[in-house]
Amino acid sequence: MPMNRPVATALAAALCLLTAACGSSSDDKAGDATAEAAASKTGYPVTLDNCGQKETFDKAPGRVVVMNGASVAEVSTLLALGLGDRIVANQQTYGNSEVPGRAEAIEKLPDGGVKQNDAFDVPRETMIGLRPDLVLSTTAYGFDEKNGFATRDQLKDVGAHSYVSPQGCDQDTSKMTIADSYRLLRDMGKVFNVSDKAEELIAASEKKIAAVADKVKGEKKPRVMVLFSNMSMGGNDFSSVVAKGIYNDILAEAGGANAFENASEGSFADLSKEKVAATDVDALVVIGYNDPDPAAYAEKLLKEFPQWPAARNSTYVTLSDSMYLGPSNDLAVEKIAKMLHADAL
Numbered sequence: 001m002p003m004n005r006p007v008a009t010a011l012a013a014a015l016c017l018l019t020a021a022c023g024s025s026s027d028d029k030a031g032d033a034t035a036e037a038a039a040s041k042t043g044y045p046v047t048l049d050n051c052g053q054k055e056t057f058d059k060a061p062g063r064v065v066v067m068n069g070a071s072v073a074e075v076s077t078l079l080a081l082g083l084g085d086r087i088v089a090n091q092q093t094y095g096n097s098e099v100p101g102r103a104e105a106i107e108k109l110p111d112g113g114v115k116q117n118d119a120f121d122v123p124r125e126t127m128i129g130l131r132p133d134l135v136l137s138t139t140a141y142g143f144d145e146k147n148g149f150a151t152r153d154q155l156k157d158v159g160a161h162s163y164v165s166p167q168g169c170d171q172d173t174s175k176m177t178i179a180d181s182y183r184l185l186r187d188m189g190k191v192f193n194v195s196d197k198a199e200e201l202i203a204a205s206e207k208k209i210a211a212v213a214d215k216v217k218g219e220k221k222p223r224v225m226v227l228f229s230n231m232s233m234g235g236n237d238f239s240s241v242v243a244k245g246i247y248n249d250i251l252a253e254a255g256g257a258n259a260f261e262n263a264s265e266g267s268f269a270d271l272s273k274e275k276v277a278a279t280d281v282d283a284l285v286v287i288g289y290n291d292p293d294p295a296a297y298a299e300k301l302l303k304e305f306p307q308w309p310a311a312r313n314s315t316y317v318t319l320s321d322s323m324y325l326g327p328s329n330d331l332a333v334e335k336i337a338k339m340l341h342a343d344a345l
Contacts, residue, residue, distance in 0.1 A: 043193040050187075051140060051169035053152060055161045060192045061134035065112065066090045067149075068121045069138030070289070072097075072106065073165055073325035077184050079105055080201055080327040081194050089114055089130050091121060095290040096320040098331040119147040124154070134161045134191070138325070139168035163187070165325060174244040174267045178209070178253070178329045181246070185327055201327055208330040209253050216255030216341045222282035223259035224251055224340070225310070226323070229286050229297035234270030241276075243269040247285075250329055254336035255344075256283065281308040283340055284316035287323050294318040315339060 047056040064083075066075045068091035075092040078084060079102060089112025097103040112130050117123040121142060127135065127150040135155055137143055143152045143162060152162045166180035166187075167173050182202045189198025226242035233239040242248075243264035251258055259281050263269035284301065288294030295318050302311040310316060317339045322332035338345050 043190075043195070046190045046193075048163070048187055048190065050162075051164045053162075055163065057161060057191055060086075061132075061161065062086055063088045063130070063132050064134045064136065065122065065127065065130055065132040066092050067135065067137045067142040068092055068116070069142055070120075071138040071165075071324065072321045073138060073181070073184060074136040075106055075109070076102060076321055076326045076328065077188050081185070081188055081192065081197050083188070083192055083194070084109060086192070088112055088132065089122070091116070093290065094288070094320045095292065096288050096294075097328075098319060098322040098335070099328055102321070117148045119149070121147075121149065123148050124150040127155070128158055131158075132160045134163065136163050136165070137168070138165050139171045139173070140164050141168075141171050163191075167325075172266070173246070173325075174265070176246040176325060177249040178246060181325050181327060181329050182206075184325065205327070205330040209333050212333050212337045212345070213253045213255075215344050216337055219255050219341050219344055221255055221257040222315075222340050223280055224256040224283045224285055224336075225259050225276075225279075225281045226251070226285040226287065228289050229291045229294040229318075231289060231291075233268055236270045237273040238271040238276050239268070241269045241271055243267060246325055246329070247323060250323060250332050251285075251336065253333045254340060256336060256340050277305055277307070281305070281310045282315065283310050285323065285336060286316060286318045288318055288320050294320075 045056050045058050047054055064078070064086045066087060072092045072094045075090050078087060084105065087109050090106065090109040091111065091114060093106050095103060114122050114126055141147065142149055145151050155162050166183045167176040185198045185202055189195040226247050227238065228240040231240040241260050241263070242258065243260055243266065245267045248258050248261060259279055260269050263271060284298055286294045286298040291297065298316040298318060302308065302314060302316065305311055317335050319332055319335060322328040
């Protein structure tokens with residue numbers, strides 16, 4: 001966030017305008033070189049091109065608001081980078097995590113006393129009152145005035161930066177991949193001047209995923225049903241079934257394939273019980289979004305469709321944040337691969 005110039009700097013600038021005497025002296029050039037060296041050392045300024053909007057940071061943000069967006073991608077990324085102390089209001093939670101201690105760490109973060117609006121997120125007036133210098137949203141939905149949210153321009157007017165996570169510009173996450181999780185890490189690494197930590201996390205994740213993918217290479221790819229437990233997103237019995245997005249990238253690395261990939265052009269399919277029953281499902285991945293017992297939901301589903309190969313072998317795994325955009329996709333790849341190809345691992 002730009003800061004007011006010191007009085008001496010302002011006076012010097014005024015004198016330049018009045019006398020037109022501010023040429024390019026050797027002292028000036030030396031000063032410019034010193035400023036450039038200082039900027040290089042601190043890593044600032046940093047400019048991101050985010051959804052067609054340029055955001056330039058002169059220093060690391062210190063008052064971050066993380067919007068809900070039915071995600072934990074942004075808050076988990078900040079925590080993975082050791083930036084939890086920068087968060088003044090967090091609205092994200094999955095209730096569970098594959099990373100030990102993460103769910104508890106998220107629970108302990110301040111929520112800013114926010115009372116969410118009808119769109120289940122931070123209202124405009126509340127957002128402005130939080131005095132953020134950075135607001136993170138999973139998609140552009142979080143900055144849509146029609147939803148009662150502060151727009152990116154309104155935030156800029158009060159000195160706050162804003163950021164939409166990868167693939168969230170058009171609110172279509174069907175093209176999201178693991179690479180987008182890495183991009184989110186890299187962007188936050190640049191913004192907060194912790195790029196070394198971001199690259200360390202990315203390298204470790206890439207190494208783990210590559211090791212798993214190498215072991216399951218050439219194995220037959222079981223057909224996997226991925227869905228959120230006890231969640232309704234449409235009018236049919238099964239409206240939280242994953243069709244496309246980062247989930248499929250994770251499945252592919254783990255040696256599996258989405259049984260319902262062609263059921264929808266978007267991220268989720270809204271399916272009837274008949275359609276689900278008519279599809280061979282070799283394994284289940286149940287994502288628990290604030291569900292204390294996703295395993296119970298998985299067991300119930302297997303009993304409901306005993307004709308599935310998955311039911312005959314009770315083949316399922318429950319996951320939460322690692323199956324979504326965020327810093328822990330390698331854990332989902334490992335867990336799914338162990339379920340699908342235990343002998344290979």
